[in-house]
Amino acid sequence: MKENNKKGNAKAAPEAKTEVSAEKKEDQPKNNSREKIAGTKSEALIVVSDLCKNFGDHKVLRGINTEIDKGEVVAIIGPSGCGKSTFLRSLNLLEVPDRGTIRFEGTDITDKSVDINKMREKMGMVFQQFNLFPNLTIKKNIMLAPTKLGKMTKEEASAKADELLKRIGLSDKANAYPDSLSGGQKQRVAIIRALAMNPDVMLFDEPTSALDPEMVGEVLSLMKNLADSGMTMVIVTHEMGFAREVADRVLFINDGVIAEENTPEEFFANPVNPRLKDFLSKVL
Ligand SMILES: Nc1ncnc2c1ncn2[C@@H]1O[C@H](COP(=O)(O)OP(=O)(O)O)[C@@H](O)[C@H]1O
Numbered sequence: 001m002k003e004n005n006k007k008g009n010a011k012a013a014p015e016a017k018t019e020v021s022a023e024k025k026e027d028q029p030k031n032n033s034r035e036k037i038a039g040t041k042s043e044a045l046i047v048v049s050d051l052c053k054n055f056g057d058h059k060v061l062r063g064i065n066t067e068i069d070k071g072e073v074v075a076i077i078g079p080s081g082c083g084k085s086t087f088l089r090s091l092n093l094l095e096v097p098d099r100g101t102i103r104f105e106g107t108d109i110t111d112k113s114v115d116i117n118k119m120r121e122k123m124g125m126v127f128q129q130f131n132l133f134p135n136l137t138i139k140k141n142i143m144l145a146p147t148k149l150g151k152m153t154k155e156e157a158s159a160k161a162d163e164l165l166k167r168i169g170l171s172d173k174a175n176a177y178p179d180s181l182s183g184g185q186k187q188r189v190a191i192i193r194a195l196a197m198n199p200d201v202m203l204f205d206e207p208t209s210a211l212d213p214e215m216v217g218e219v220l221s222l223m224k225n226l227a228d229s230g231m232t233m234v235i236v237t238h239e240m241g242f243a244r245e246v247a248d249r250v251l252f253i254n255d256g257v258i259a260e261e262n263t264p265e266e267f268f269a270n271p272v273n274p275r276l277k278d279f280l281s282k283v284l
């Protein structure tokens with residue numbers, strides 16, 4: 001999908017190699033839309049079918065269907081209140097759908113017999129408000145989930161936290177408390193805290209919306225780095241430039257459905273849906 005462009009981008013703007021050391025995304029097997037159209041069995045990580053969610057009488061999601069492949073970066077855009085957060089939160093069942101299924105790595109997580117907490121361990125989530133524990137040091141924030149959930153020993157979690165902090169250049173903040181960090185630093189810590197669990201997908205809900213403008217760049221740069229490392233990412237964002245550059249696919253949610261989806265190039269250059277055209281004319 002975006003492979004050629006990604007390579008082009010990488011050449012045009014050599015990326016910082018300091019943050020994420022995993023193998024390059026370009027080297028990873030990937031599905032393309034042609035295979036999908038031809039009906040080739042794709043390596044979907046998440047399959048959403050007929051997802052519906054109401055709040056009282058308000059039908060927020062009215063039948064969302066999509067597949068997210070391993071290694072794919074999907075950006076979700078749309079006007080405020082259109083259901084972007086509801087959709088994202090449904091992916092790990094923070095919102096329980098009224099209808100439809102969500103298969104994650106082959107398991108229907110809406111099935112009552114599924115241990116959703118086990119599933120959530122593989123789905124990192126980053127919110128607009130960083131949600132760091134103010135009474136714990138940065139390092140303890142990062143170590144908390146892996147140790148509490150028995151994923152790692154204290155020593156392993158400590159080594160992992162050190163490695164992740166080094167990756168984002170914040171080793172010197174290990175023993176500091178969240179309050180002493182800038183917004184951008186807090187959000188980067190929130191991201192690596194989620195990474196400490198070695199998730200298979202990262203879900204981002206407007207991760208830069210609460211930041212002062214000068215701090216947006218450092219967070220987007222970490223996310224781009226993560227995308228380049230091959231992480232599967234679903235990102236609700238208002239950062240159109242970022243979506244265009246980093247996403248493989250952009251989705252527009254309107255009236256409770258995916259009203260349009262395309263490669264970023266096509267999506268921004270040739271929008272079809274009138275509501276999308278209108279939306280883009282206001283935000284671009
Ligand atoms: N817990 C809730 N209870 C009632 N209404 C909700 C709840 N969460 C979201 N909504 C409503 O659902 C709609 C979609 O919300 P949301 O998914 O947060 O939109 P977006 O993230 O696109 O701005 C909005 O009208 C919002 O007010």
Ligand SMILES: [Mg+2]
Pocket residue numbers: 084085086205
């Ligand atoms: Mg939202």
